[in-house]
Amino acid sequence: MAATPLSLRPRAEAEAARLPPLLARAERLARTVLLGEHGRRRAGAGDDFWQYRPVQAGDSRAMIDWRRSARSDAQFVRQREWQVAQSVMLWVDPAASMRFASGPALPEKADRARLLALAVALLLDRGGERVGMTGGALPPRRGAAQIARLAEALTQDSDQDYASPDMSGLVPHGRALLISDFLGDPAPVRASLTAAADRGVRGVLLQVLDPAEEAFPYRGRTIFESVGGALRHETLKAADLRPRYLERLAARKDELAHLASATGWTHSCHHTDTSAQSALLWLYRAIAEGGRA
Numbered sequence: 230m231a232a233t234p235l236s237l238r239p240r241a242e243a244e245a246a247r248l249p250p251l252l253a254r255a256e257r258l259a260r261t262v263l264l265g266e267h268g269r270r271r272a273g274a275g276d277d278f279w280q281y282r283p284v285q286a287g288d289s290r291a292m293i294d295w296r297r298s299a300r301s302d303a304q305f306v307r308q309r310e311w312q313v314a315q316s317v318m319l320w321v322d323p324a325a326s327m328r329f330a331s332g333p334a335l336p337e338k339a340d341r342a343r344l345l346a347l348a349v350a351l352l353l354d355r356g357g358e359r360v361g362m363t364g365g366a367l368p369p370r371r372g373a374a375q376i377a378r379l380a381e382a383l384t385q386d387s388d389q390d391y392a393s394p395d396m397s398g399l400v401p402h403g404r405a406l407l408i409s410d411f412l413g414d415p416a417p418v419r420a421s422l423t424a425a426a427d428r429g430v431r432g433v434l435l436q437v438l439d440p441a442e443e444a445f446p447y448r449g450r451t452i453f454e455s456v457g458g459a460l461r462h463e464t465l466k467a468a469d470l471r472p473r474y475l476e477r478l479a480a481r482k483d484e485l486a487h488l489a490s491a492t493g494w495t496h497s498c499h500h501t502d503t504s505a506q507s508a509l510l511w512l513y514r515a516i517a518e519g520g521r522a
Contacts, residue, residue, distance in 0.1 A: 252380045255347035261506050262352060262513060282306055316359045316369035316400040317432075317516060321346045322409035323385055324392035325457035330501070331441035338437045341501045342408040343383045345435070348505075349406065349512045350379050356517070363405070365398035390457040393417035396425055404516055405432035410442070411485055419488055426492040433515045434489050434496040435508070436482070443478070443500060445471045 284293060284304040298304040327339035336344075350360045354371055361369035362382050391413025399405060405425060411418060411434070418434075425432070441447075447467035454461045464470060482498060489496040495515055499508045 251343060251347060251383065252377070254344055255351055255380070258344060258348040258505055258509055259351040259355075262348075262510050316361065316403040317350075317353050318361050318363050318369060318399055318403060318405045318430075319346050319350065319379070320363040320394050320396070320405070320407045320409075321383055322392050323387040324389050324409075324413070325387065326391050326410055326412060326455065327437075328386070328456050329439055329442075331439045335439065335501050338410055338439060338501060339386070341499070341505060342435075342437050344505060345437075345499075345509055345512060346406065346408055347376070347380055347383060348509050349516065351376060352509075352513050353516065361398070363398050364395045368398065369400060369403070388457060390455045390459050394421040396421045399425060399428060399430050402429035405430055406435065406512065406516060407432065408435045408437060410438055411436050411481065412442075415481065415484055415488075418485070422488055422492045422494060426494075431493040433512060434485055434494060435512060436485060436496065436498040438498060438500055440500050440502045445474050447471075 282305065284306055292306045293304050294306060321342050322339075327342060328337050330337045353360050354376060357371070359369035359371050360375065360379065361367045362379065367375075367378055367382055392409070393413070394407050394409070394417065396405075407418075407421075422434075447470075449467060450463075450465050451467035452461065452463045482496075486496045488494075497511060497515070
């Protein structure tokens with residue numbers, strides 16, 4: 230049965246109401262991170278002065294700044310800042326599994342993922358980079374309008390229990406950030422990173438987990454059900470499942486880390502009960518340094 234405009238209105242209003250708080254929170258979080266030296270701040274073609282350096286072997290006389298050199302016994306070259314902006318593409322898992330939180334005091338994984346993605350987009354935009362989202366609908370751009378479009382796109386949910394990275398729209402030799410719990414089938418992730426590496430794209434895999442998913446604190450009779458409702462398992466002795474679960478989770482983390490290393494990416498795991506600020510600082514540095522922190 231097709232949805233009517235009347236039935237869609239409440240959902241549209243709910244989605245719109247999420248946008249300003251998300252953007253405001255991302256702005257506050259971004260302000261807590263000192264920009265410092267940005268990854269693209271290096272010598273190269275540009276108009277802005279960066280620094281003087283001593284003359285080196287291979288420098289021509291035309292490169293020497295004679296006014297600065299006259300103030301000392303050494304000769305100096307005037308360097309300008311490299312001003313070629315890089316493109317950073319974001320993919321934030323929209324699947325139902327990301328809407329899990331083990332307690333009322335904890336944020337959903339999706340909420341933390343979206344907050345970090347938008348905050349890092351703000352930092353990159355202010356650092357002169359272009360930011361977009363994979364999938365082709367939001368090409369990389371700069372500016373406040375692009376940030377608003379990103380914030381709106383990040384509010385979209387999927388009814389699927391697990392989602393696979395959409396790597397379409399990647400800019401060759403650019404950067405990418407994928408944020409997910411990565412608890413679904415690892416094969417699409419492997420294929421996505423391999424395809425990205427073939428195009429010279431490097432980046433970061435940020436795995437976001439709830440602390441209960443890391444510790445498996447369940448005992449006795451327990452019903453495990455996926456957020457989307459497609460999977461359900463009941464057991465009378467949940468504690469007996471813990472060793473096997475922890476072993477499989479550790480294997481998944483190891484697989485992601487190995488895959489990232491093999492394709493020139495980097496992997497880290499963030500828990501929703503830990504500081505969003507420290508995660509943002511790590512993310513920003515990892516992306517600015519070219520995908521390796």
